[in-house]
Amino acid sequence: MLSLLLLVAAQTPPWTESWRLYKYEQPIGQETAAFKPHPLFLTQIQTDFAFTDRSSPVKLTASITTVRGAVTELTVKGQTARPTTINREIHVHGNEATWAEKGIEQKIAVPAKYAVSSGYAPIAGQEAMLQYWNSIGRPSSLANLPSGQIHVEVRGTDSVKVAGKSVNLTRYGVDGVMWGRETLWTDPHGRLVAGVMCDAEFDHFEALAPGYEPLLGIFVRRAAEDAMARLAQLSRRLSPKVPKAIAFVGGRLIDGRGGKPIEDSTVVVRGGQILAAGPRISVTIPPDTEKVDIRGKSILPGLWDMHAHYAQVEWGPVYLASGVTTVRDCGNEFDFVVPVRDAIDRGAGLGPRLLLAGLVDGTSPMSLGVVRVDNMEQVRAAVAKYKAAGFRQMKIYSSVKPEMVRAVAEVAHRAGMTVTGHIPEGMTLQEGVESGMDQVNHFQYVVSAIAGNGGSLKPLDPNSPRTGEVIQFLRSHRTVMDDTMVLFSLFIHAPVKSPSEVEPGVDKVAPELKTAMRSMVSPGAPPFGKLMDSWLAVLGKMHRAGIPIVAGTDQAIPGHSLHGELELYVRAGFTPLEAIQAATSVPAKVMGLDRQVGTVTAAKRADLLVVDGDPSKRISDTRKVWLVLANGRPYRPKPLWQAVGFTP
Template sequence: MSRTLLTRCSIVGITCLLPLSVLARPKAPVAEAAVEQGKFILHKFAQPIGLETWQITRQPGGYQLTDKFEFKDRGTPVPLTMKFAYDKTGTPQSFNIKGKNSRLSEIDQKVLVNANTVRVQVDGADRTLEKPKAFFPIAGYAPTAQQLMLMRYWINHGKPAALRTLPSGTVQIAKRGQDRFTLDGKPVLLDRYLVTGLIWGRETIWLDQSNNLVALVSIDAEFDHFESVREGFQSLLPSFLSKAGEDEMASMKEFAGKASSDPSKTLALVGGTLIDATGKPAIPDSVVVIANHRIVAAGPRAQVAIPDGATRVDTTGKTIMPGLWDMHAHFEQVEWGPIYLAAGVTTVRDCGNEFEFITAVRDELAKGNGIGPQLLPAGLVDGTGEKSLGVQRVDSDADAQKWVRKYHDAGFRQMKVYSSMTRENVASVARYAHQLGMSVTGHIPSTMGLVEGVEAGMDQVNHIVYLYDAMQAEGKSPMSKGLRKIKLEDLKSFSVASPEAQKTIEFMKAHHIVVDPTMALWEVVTRNWPSTPIASFEPGVSKLPPELSVSFAPPAEEKAEDKEKMELAFQRMLEIVGALHKAGIDIVAGTDQAIPGHSIYRELELYVKAGFTPLEALQSATSVPARVMGMDKETGTIEAGKRADIIILDANPLEEIKNIRSVDKVIANGVMYDAAPLWKSVGFKP
């Protein structure tokens, strides 16, 4: 002890020497060894983007699950921590979750269980309620380990038909079957479950024979694809995605049979005003005959014979027009199918998805399984970078050839390039796509401008912000790098009449470029403030289920300068859309999701605000997209021989474009549905 600091103490009169360090430092508690632990690999669009680590330890009276969940989404960290305590019978004692559950949203929730009550705190708001007989604390899709605990709780409590969750909600869990996989040459048997009520829509979960969670296919808080796979099972992810798509579509079959007409019977729509979208005047007192999924005849009642035995649908006082197209969709859940049909959308272009999921869903719909529109997926590719999306990487000419061929052979009509591509690789994608008769759409990658993207071979452009950037004078702040980074003085000085803007318009026209501006999305982004919430311009937001509507709450704070800048940015976007349309450039209606089902209506309303006639706005969602996708001989107008995609409205949108919101019935590929039950089937108000 020659160099140890000492102190004197007296214990019942005996002097002793102890190291000062022992007196100064209390004895550290011995860490409890984990009784169970694990790791999940976190994915977005099938791309591994993060890691979840968890462990269960003993504590007085029971156990505690501690979880660290973190991923990086296109350069933005999304960290989340959680602690969950429960007693030896599995009864919850406390739950504490804090952090971010997407790039755009934060979460701070606590549940404390007492003898007869439960105290719940959500983002600082505190309430106490009577303790339910059975309940489980959980806060959405993350973390995965808490979904594991939910499944075990449900199994141990007799697999109830419904289980209350706190802070809010009710979940339903159903076993759907067993799946056999091969992993490292060995057979693996997993039980497949469908979970509803935890997020908006369905999740698919696989448990092994010991009730350990192996995989979760869900969505995150941005409603993007999210998957979590237990370490060691990553190679099975494509199989999980494909199976989830097939099974979730199959789960909707029963409802589909109840909601639809018999497509084998001839239908006659009699008495309505017909807008055929060809550009001809509307036809009052019309007849449209449908048989074998096709339009047999359409025109004035006096000129169209109604076949004997046809089922007559009285459309007197109503308006008949082609089904709508949404040219910027992301069909990431099967629930989008009923939503699109309820809204009158009978064809969607999916602008980026997981290959296995979207092909499974598309094929099930084509076979008549489930409910949904005609799906036209675009093959997503991106380059390697911090903000890459998906797993389809194109970093060379060989990569481009491989992915274009794979998408083409799977029946895709179009490629979509994303933000991390180089000019050379965009050119390679475009060259191979054009050789195979495919077109190319997408973002303008961050390494180039609009002119370079078009010169590299892009045929179409997603989002109006890239047009604003191209129309600005050199040195001005761009929109595509973030709306909040734009300088107010640059917005004030912008004009679509400027030489730069006019040069861009002429360039677009000369190259026959098609634009889907996604104006309804940008309106939500720029105009959602406490003084002007979304409901002030988009009434559909009030019809969303609670799990969705919470995502559209305005920010807590409203700064006058920020609001002025955002609203002026949106006004400039409208001016650009109007100028493009006036110049004869094709504009196609697309929503990029935004307010599900309703933003397609707002998109058309905004086009009229930008200078379209009501008919031109309707054509941007019917005949124009059919033409630019090379399908105008098959669909897009109401003419004999074409696919029977039709909507019946309670009011005429040529009189007021807002009447497009009055969808009563939809006919998709000859099958007729009432809109109201479709809305209700996914938790929306009609």
């Protein structure tokens, strides 16, 4: 028998597999894996994974040994993304494994069915995991060494054309490798030929085998549709019955218009619309209405996050659990975000209402995405494509040439769209706004306009003449500021002992996110408290000058950071009611939807939030979500959090 095994191994030649790597559907690199079979069902895999993301090289090497498909040794060194490194070794010996990473070593018990994962990369590791799972009878889960569980589900079969021939691919949904579901496809030989996933920066990432590259958009759309179909099932389970009419009685009404809260109020909702809202004594409750007692609680408009990148469908439950019912996506994959938005709009998914800004960039080593606007023909084509798909805005990214910014703005404005985005390289804040940008993402551009690039880490003087000039410029141009201050606060803060002192939600995220999220907030950070205080002082002056400020997070700590943004606004001098308006009525007006949503008034869309406590006095009470209504459909936050692996 041994001689037969040796003969089989000797007759199986080594082979190579490769995958083209993409970010936001833009080709950025490649992985090449060399497979070498040995006797006794042992295979060694050597893989090189490398890409360049916005001029930053990311390289990773891995060595994998499998026996009968099970990984017995894994060594991974290098980077998994621009800001993250990995140096991990795992050696499995029977029912025990030795795990070592960044100088820390420990022993791990090994169950009968397990996988060894280093995250989304290398792709060869994902292929090995799928092949092993299939070979042992497709169990409901695999223990993921060093920790966690991987769940694999066969979701169906997709037939595609490759080099003119039909190929039937098996589609899998995989949870537990990274946060959120991956969609992977294998060919009839079990080779992984396509993957739609997220990388270690939680951005869209894809991998395709040779010959499958022209099908990238098809795979991305199929992954989005499949994931939303799964969430639709979850939505029906979490909100199985929608009453014809609901009356919320006895709570404090904070209607989003900035006036004094109404104590002992009644809000009546039917069919996704607010029928009435006001003092209980003046509101008539129709017959056959379900009454919900919310005494001691506050009811207010559903919140908006005006700076999101909806990288995966799991953001839907996260946003709703946080009380966010509307999200502006500031740049995404067209093939992903359009079917996700459409599924939510027709009630076939689970998530907040999505408003889309179409990402465009210029050609450079720093480019992001695939839509270029280097000339007028490309500008007209990009605006037309996004407009036809129902996008409300254009999003300028950092490599758009200065002369093309004006062109994008002029064409977009003629199409009835507004323009938001970064101030591109080579332009000042004033030049971007004067070229037609209606809105600006990120406070860093205000900092540069006041202090210059060289002074960005020095506290600003909120009372300096230059600060006054910049504020007056933005005010005179009615520029909307999407400051994403909460993202900066994770890096620029006073020294703390624990990341939770900066953002308490960091300890509640899913296990797959915890290490990365906690690493964003450094307990040993330099004494940047005065810097952040100065930024907030300037933001407060901008608000008092009448510049529209809209609350956005650029993701940061999923779900929790929007509340952190509002808390920063109060530190900046907003009243709690004004901070609430920055996440309700102000963005609704900015996006031209104030007649439909943004306040708790009759005939508005029933996007509502019920919280314990009184956020008109303590803005942090917005974190205490008790119930959220998205277009009239009620959800409790606890099962939403749990559905995506978070701690309520």
